[in-house]
Each structure stands twice: as C-alpha cells, then as structure tokens.
Amino acid sequence: MTIARTASTFAPPVMEARRWLKGVSFAPERPLLNVSQAAPVDPPPEPLRCAMAEIVMQDASAHLYGPVLGLPELREEIARQWSRDYRGEVTPEHVAITSGCNQAYCAAIAALCGEGSEVILPSPWYFNHRMWNDMTGVRTVALETGPTLLPDPERAAELITPATRAIVLVSPNNPGGVEYPAALLAAFRDLCRSRGLALILDETYRDFDSREGPAHDLFSDPDWAEVLVQLYSFSKAFRLTGHRIGAVTASVERLAQIERFLDTVTICPTSLGQKAALWGMQNLGSWLAGERAEIIARRRSMEENFATLADKGWRLMGCGAYFGWIEHPFAEASDVLAQRLVRDAGVLLLPGTMFTAPGSEAGRRQLRIAFANVDAAGLSELAARLGALPD
Template sequence: MVSPLNPRMAATFLPPVMEARRWLEGVEFPADRPLINVSQAAPVAPPPLALRQAIADAALNMDEAHLYGPVLGNDNLRDEIALRWSQSYKTTIKRDQVAITSGCNQAFAATLATIAGDADEVILPTPWYFNHKMWCDMQGVRAVPLATGDDLLPDPARAEALITDRTKAIALVSPNNPGGVEYPAELLQAFYDLCSRKGITLMLDETYRDFDSRCDGVSSAAHSLFDNPDWDQTLIHLYSFSKAFRLTGHRVGAFIASKSRLTEAEKFLDTVAICPNQLGQIAALWGLQNLTDWVLGERLEILDRAKAIREGFPKLPDWKLLGCGAYFAWVEHPFDLRSDQLAQQLVRDAGLLILPGTMFTPEGDNAGAKQLRIAFANIDRSGISDMFERLKNVS
C-alpha cells in the first residue's frame, strides 16, 4: 500500500522547467540544427574567472567557509547590501533590515511564511512567476490571479477589487518574469499606496534589477519606494545574486524588510537551511566589491539582446510581441494549437525549447494558451536570428 501524500503537494503542478526538459528525451538534434534552449532564465555560463578564483581561495584557506554561519547571513554581506542599496535607492537601509537566503525563491518562501497562513490570499498578476504560485499552493495559501492586459501591466484598481479580509499581500516582479515588462515607478507607488492603505504587504521581487533599461542599479534605481516613511511596514524587497554574478548553483538571494519581519523569518530559515551557503555569500560579497563594471557590461549585453528581439520580430508578421525586457520576451503565437502543444512541437520540428504560457497562467486561461515565454539571456544576436528563422518556418 502506498503511503498517502500531502494533498497540497499532490495538487501542485510539476516544476515547469523540469517538465520541459523531459520533452527533449528521445529527440535527436542534427549538427546543422542544434537545440536552441530559451526555456530558462538562469545563466549557463560560469562566473567570471576572478570570481571563481576567489571562491576557490576561500574554499582552500578560510576555515569558516565550511562552518555554520548566522541564520540571517554573514554580517559583512548584509552590511555591503545595506550600503549599496542605500546608494542606489537614495535612502538609508540598515543591516538589521537585510537577510541573506538560499536564492530568491527561498526569500519569497521565508517572507510569505511570515505573512500568510492556511486559507489566506495573495494576489499575483498573471502571467505569474510559476514558483510563486507553486509555493502558495503547497502552503495552502490561495493565489488570486490579477489578469493583465496586452501591456502586461497590473492595474491597482482591479487589484483593489480583489482584496478581501483574507488578502495578506500583493506580489509583483519587476522587471517582470515572465513578461519582461518594466513596471513604471508611478505604478509601483500606486501599488505601495494601495497596500499601505489596506494594511497588507507589497512583495516586490527585483531579481532582474541589474538589467533594467531605465537604470543601472548602481547609482540609480527604478523606483523610490524606500523614500516612503515607514516603508518597512509595507514593503518587502526580494533579490537574487544568481543573475548578476552567475551564481545559480551557489544559491544566494536576499530580502530587505523590517527588523521584526526578519525576526520571524529567522524561524523559517533556521528550520529549512540553518544558514545560507558560505561560499555563495563570500562570492556575492566579492562580486559586489569587485565586479561593478563587469555587471554593467553584462547589462549592456542583455539590453542589446532585447533590442535584437525587437528588431527581429518583424520577421514573424503573424506573431505579437507583448513584452520584452531583462531576460524575457512574452509573445503571442498565431496557431490554432494550445501553447503547451505548440511548445512540444517546436522541440521536434524546430529544435527550440520554449516554455508555453500555460505554465504561467491559471488553468483554463485563454490568453496563456496563445502565449509563450522566450528567455534570451543565453543566446546572442546570432542565436536570436537563428531562432527567428526557425520560427518563421514553423507551420
């Protein structure tokens, strides 16, 4: 007899990236048409050599790199984030408002655990980041979809209409995953004001802040939410070092919130991971102190790839480009097939691995059935051009 499963876990959908990888099984890709993988946002290139050398040196020569550390992260990294984020956002952030986590997904999980409980609600704009939805499902928190229009921007008035006495937070991602759009500062302020007025939390995931076309994340930022008095009573800022320094395998993220929020989140983090990865934290600190110019160069490259997407899209006159920015393009296809069926066909017929919109939208959502996410961080202009040629030949 099979042991029973947690019904919440059993009802949660499979990890989309892992599911998509299974579509590759048994498919052969000829040498003249190798697989183009635009399914995942994570960089596949390793960190720059100097950063890898710093990690290796720490592994060999720093005994503390192999020991437990503080649950909320190493003080030197928390101090550095507080300093640099204060400079970028033109505000004052303190160490005791900064926590380090094992990736940004854990930052979301830890902070949501302090916000919402069984049968509570969190509003997520759709298309949503699927891991946010998955975590809500597993925790018994109802993810309330907030549909966006063709501009992919959520409407605060429509969000307000969804708020009930069970609503605990609104979670936004900007620059957006999966849509690529950059939320205007005025829109973010409107959501902040709404959350403040309603006494709920605004969770703002800025994993892709380093690749925002409007600001460099060093001397400028995309909003002024930290200027609000008592910002930490409403706002939680989430961040990941995976993209900026290519530290995906080291799992280093962070969140910025009130000191009291960190005290509660510490309970979750101590139970789940005890402390963040030491080598990852050392790498993140070294990167913040030494790789500013390198990250700015990476930003320009990503912005150029986004430009290549926009320039190449006229090759697909029957398609629609709905959003493009940071690592992502969100597109509408012209075929009668559902996007999940089309995505699997594209693997076989075009050597393209692309995630369907159905992975980012509620079940039965008609928009998601017509849409796809293209994650272009790992293909250059030549690869983007090749992708468009293959899509043009799909029938």
C-alpha cells in the same frame, strides 16, 4: 483522503519541458535552441572563481555554519548599496540572506500568511510563486494584466478580501519582461498601505533594468518597512546559480519571523556563496555593467527580429531583462505548440499555460522566451525557425 502538500500543485515546468527532448534528435547543422530557462549557464567570471578558490583554501569559516540571517558583512554591503542605488535608508538589520531568491519568497510568505490566506499575483506569474502558495495552503488570486502585461492597482483593489495578506510584483518581470514604471509601483505601495497588506517586490533582475537611475523610489519613503518586502538574487548578477544566494529586505519585525523559517529549513545560507556574493558586490561593478549592456543589446535584437515576424502573426508583447513574452498565431494551445516546436523547429521554450491558471485564454495564446544564453545570432536564427514553422 488527505492530499499531500506537494500533490496540491503542478510539476516543475523547466523539468517538465526538458522531458520533451527525450527521443528527439537534432541535426548538427540545426542544433537545439534552448530558450526555456532564465539561468546563466556560464560559470562566474574568472576573477570571482579565483577569489572563491582562495576563500576555500584560506578561510576556514567558509566551511562552517554562519548566522541564520546571513553574514553581517554581506548584509552591511547590501544595505549600503541599496541605500545608494535607491536613494533611501536601508540598514543591515533590514536585510537577511537566503538560499536563493526562491527561498526568500517562501520565507516571506511563511512570515505573512497562514492557512487560508490569499495572495494576489499578476498573471502571467512566475510559476514557483504559485507552486509555493499551493503547497502552503495559500490561495492565489489572479490579477490579469491584459495585453500591456502591466497590473492595474484599481483592479487589484477589487480583488482584496479579508483573507488577503500581500500583493506580489516582479520587476523587471518574469515571465513578461516588462519593467514596471516607478509610478505604478508607488500606486501599489499606497494601495497596500491603505489596506494593511504587504507589497512583495521581487527584483531578481534589477541589474538588467534598461532604465538609468533608480527603478523606483519605494526605499526613499521613510516608512517603507511598514509595507515593502523586497526580494533579490545573486544567481543572475554574478552567475552564482549553483551557490543559491538571495536576499530579502524588510522590517526588523518581519525578519524576526523570517529567521524562524530559515533556521528550520536550512539553518543558514552557504558561507562560501555569501563570501562570493560579497566579493562580487565589492569588485565586479564594471563587469556587471558590461553584462547589463549585453542583455540590453539582446533585448533590442529580440525586438528587431520579432518585428520581421509581425506579418506572420507573431507578436512580441513584452521584452526586458532575460525575457520575451510572445503571442503565437496558431490554433493549437501553447502547451501543444511548445512540444511541436521541439520536434519541428528545434526550439525549446515554455508555454504560457505554465504561467497562468488552468483554462486561461492568454495562457493558450502565449509563450515565454528566455534569452539569457542566446546571442544576437541565435535570436536571429530563432526568428527564422519560428517564421518557417508550418501551420
């Protein structure tokens, strides 16, 4: 019996976790602490909303189909800023706009892989990457990252087979929070080049990297387009989550393949969302710097609070961008513990089992905290509740 493509993978984790709330009530003095999802819940900043309202009323093109690969002016702005930020050479012809960064990943895999292809994903991985691989007949090969959460290029080299088409990295990492060193990314670039693979680098959270200056020098390589496929999202930078605008930066030849996918799936990204992203890039640099500073402050708060839990067996393994990746001290598996946390602590988070292969011991022992929508006071309360959780 043939199995449907969608039946070949697991249920969407965030939606699954929300179902754990059914039938559970929370006292007013101890409301639910929701650290399960990494999407901003606040709307775009008011100046951007005002600009969007004007676009809706005054710009008729905001309501029409646009080019499949995106509005030329947005592609030009991304190319300009990427060339500046990464000290390399990126042209508008290297950039395509997608309906969110998830679609950028799907399009990249469609352009690179066929039935039976293999893609190497560091584990723990971003679950939607694994889900898309499953649904397209691409085999996910797990690259275990161990206690540092940093993938090892030498270990990755051992996993490459004739079916391998790409290695996927996410930095700053979802779910682990770690920022991959520039030298590590360069080593993976060199590995992929030597073996004829693509390096897919998801930089959804690049705007919240705690390091100053370029996070890597991949774009300064004059032949970067032979290897690199970079993904990006405007959902986090300007809170445009509902408008679904992302980007993929790659070779002209790969974008020609990606165009076929995009034309078939969505025809074009939403014009209003693209115009909003462009306005944000051109006008909200200072505002975004403030958002970055706040996220970095929350990272420090995470580190400080979990230091107080060390004697209870909790361990913060990785922290950065929107995420903390933690090891818990209990005998039960993380998926069972996560559901108990809802009932006993009023905390909703995601278990490591949602980011790892079935049977993974790391998945059983670890949990993800997404703190994009929780301030320092909330993180302190989170630590208190975790510390008070009975065995």
